[in-house]
Amino acid sequence: MTHVELLIIGAGPAGLQAALSALEAGAHVTLIERSHVLGGQLSKQTHKFFGSQKQHASKRGIHIMTLLIDALKPYQDRLTIHLETHVVSFYHDYVVGCSQGDRYFKLHAKAIIVATGASEKALPFENNDLPGVYAAGAVQTLMNQYGVKPGHKVLMVGSGNIGLIVSYQLLQAGIEVVALVEAAAQISGYLVHASKLRRLGVPILTKTSIKGAQGEHSVTSATLWDVDDAWQGIPGSEQTVEVDTICISVGLSPLSDLLAQAGAKVTYINELGGFVPWVNQDYETTIPRVFACGDVTGIEEASSAMVEGQMVGLLAANQLGHVPEDLPTRIDALKAELKTLRMGPHAKKLRLGYAKMEGHHV
Amino acid sequence: MRIEHHPILTFSKKEPITFLYEGKPVQGFEGDTIASALHAAGVKALSQSIHLKRPRGFYCAIGNCASCNMVVNGIPNTRTCITPLKEGMVITHQTNLGVLYDPR
Numbered sequence: 093m094t095h096v097e098l099l100i101i102g103a104g105p106a107g108l109q110a111a112l113s114a115l116e117a118g119a120h121v122t123l124i125e126r127s128h129v130l131g132g133q134l135s136k137q138t139h140k141f142f143g144s145q146k147q148h149a150s151k152r153g154i155h156i157m158t159l160l161i162d163a164l165k166p167y168q169d170r171l172t173i174h175l176e177t178h179v180v181s182f183y184h185d186y187v188v189g190c191s192q193g194d195r196y197f198k199l200h201a202k203a204i205i206v207a208t209g210a211s212e213k214a215l216p217f218e219n220n221d222l223p224g225v226y227a228a229g230a231v232q233t234l235m236n237q238y239g240v241k242p243g244h245k246v247l248m249v250g251s252g253n254i255g256l257i258v259s260y261q262l263l264q265a266g267i268e269v270v271a272l273v274e275a276a277a278q279i280s281g282y283l284v285h286a287s288k289l290r291r292l293g294v295p296i297l298t299k300t301s302i303k304g305a306q307g308e309h310s311v312t313s314a315t316l317w318d319v320d321d322a323w324q325g326i327p328g329s330e331q332t333v334e335v336d337t338i339c340i341s342v343g344l345s346p347l348s349d350l351l352a353q354a355g356a357k358v359t360y361i362n363e364l365g366g367f368v369p370w371v372n373q374d375y376e377t378t379i380p381r382v383f384a385c386g387d388v389t390g391i392e393e394a395s396s397a398m399v400e401g402q403m404v405g406l407l408a409a410n411q412l413g414h415v416p417e418d419l420p421t422r423i424d425a426l427k428a429e430l431k432t433l434r435m436g437p438h439a440k441k442l443r444l445g446y447a448k449m450e451g452h453h454v
Numbered sequence: 455m456r457i458e459h460h461p462i463l464t465f466s467k468k469e470p471i472t473f474l475y476e477g478k479p480v481q482g483f484e485g486d487t488i489a490s491a492l493h494a495a496g497v498k499a500l501s502q503s504i505h506l507k508r509p510r511g512f513y514c515a516i517g518n519c520a521s522c523n524m525v526v527n528g529i530p531n532t533r534t535c536i537t538p539l540k541e542g543m544v545i546t547h548q549t550n551l552g553v554l555y556d557p558r
């Protein structure tokens with residue numbers, strides 16, 4: 093078994109930023125990422141980000157990712173990165189098990205930061221397992237990272253920012269978006285994104301949902317129907333649309349299973365996306381020296397994931413004896429920044445969610 | 455199924471990579487994952503449901519859901535959505551749970 097100082101699981105914006113802060117403070121960092129590239133969700137975000145100026149708003153996600161990765165370069169002597177390595181177990185005694193191709197190995201760490209992000213939810217409907225039914229973010233990955241079209245005619249289910257943005261990016265790739273459906277009476281993402289789609293002629297159908305998909309080997313059509321205020325389908329209102337791809341964009345769930353395995357307290361908070369680790373105001377879980385940051389602590393945005401990452405990077409380094417300069421002032425400033433990011437009307441749900449987490453004072 | 459024109463991204467021509475899919479040679483490109491190369495080649499069904507043997511395509515594309523599991527160079531349960539494509543890879547469909555093997 094190898095002993096390391098600070099172990100970070102997940103190299104999205106939260107994990108990369110945590111690594112950077114901890115390295116700047118003087119820590120030795122081991123970063124583990126199951127994908128073959130660093131960046132997490134950022135590696136496919138071609139649109140200009142919203143969020144705060146300090147957190148690179150108005151830059152494209154892929155450029156923010158490059159900035160973060162470049163910033164790590166001066167610290168190569170204290171940074172070990174394992175790509176294509178999946179953390180599959182997390183024991184009580186600060187030991188994690190890693191699966192890397194044919195190999196399984198264990199690492200022991202003095203402190204651990206979990207920045208595993210989130211996974212996209214599925215939606216129950218008839219034939220929802222047919223090839224052609226994909227998570228919207230997965231289609232975004234296929235197009236923007238690998239340059240491959242998912243299909244020719246797409247139905248988008250869900251009008252949050254992901255659904256709206258991926259619809260627009262489908263059009264950019266030359267793919268037809270037949271319709272975007274939303275069960276609620278109003279779209280849930282930003283109006284600017286929705287207006288762009290409307291201008292380009294994509295029908296946005298509210299109070300509408302998907303009833304089922306059809307096709308033998310893969311999707312050839314989808315049945316839509318109107319839904320009532322309780323989101324129940326109204327028989328007789330069915331219509332069929334010819335599509336070969338159905339994108340599901342109905343939210344994400346935090347990937348907190350490793351923390352649950354380690355014995356940290358994990359609680360279901362609907363407003364935060366699902367099961368989230370119980371963290372204190374310093375984002376330390378109920379296990380000392382085990383921190384969590386980013387989407388795993390509640391579905392939010394890259395901007396807040398980076399602020400949380402900076403915070404836990406500094407705090408973890410500090411606990412390991414690498415005392416960062418002006419620590420209290422910097423932590424206060426980061427907490428204030430998080431508060432600002434969570435102020436708008438769109439963050440109402442988040443605020444409700446965090447309020448349920450007693451002891452979380454951010 | 456490849457994107458040719460894009461307002462923001464440029465997909466420059468990359469080195470071709472040839473691999474075997476169900477015994478037949480298929481071409482992908484440098485930078486592809488196995489799943490992206492197969493999808494570009496028109497293969498959407500990657501795995502099968504365990505009991506009813508229904509076809510399954512990828513779902514999450516981030517290595518989290520196992521919907522893209524295939525047998526790669528004899529190794530079952532390989533998540534093809536996050537496994538980079540390499541020259542000469544032998545890729546077949548998986549029809550069972552996959553059998554534990556000893557790489558030594």
Ligand SMILES: Cc1cc2nc3c(=O)[nH]c(=O)nc-3n(C[C@H](O)[C@H](O)[C@H](O)COP(=O)(O)OP(=O)(O)OC[C@H]3O[C@@H](n4cnc5c(N)ncnc54)[C@H](O)[C@@H]3O)c2cc1C
Nearest residue numbers: 102104105106126132133142179208209386387393394395
């Ligand atoms: C379409 C879309 C548009 C968005 N637009 C914006 C925007 O405009 N502005 C904004 O601020 N935010 C935006 N976001 C949100 C933002 O991308 C996420 O909030 C952010 O990426 C979360 O960062 P993270 O580091 O917590 O998680 P992720 O980016 O998900 O990274 C987690 C990483 O952990 C790895 N991992 C997970 N489990 C393991 C394991 N067991 N072992 C090893 N590695 C593991 C994953 O592979 C991944 O790389 C958008 C998201 C999407 C999908």
Ligand code: FES
Nearest residue numbers: 513515519520535
């Ligand atoms: S598609 Fe989910 S693991 Fe590959």
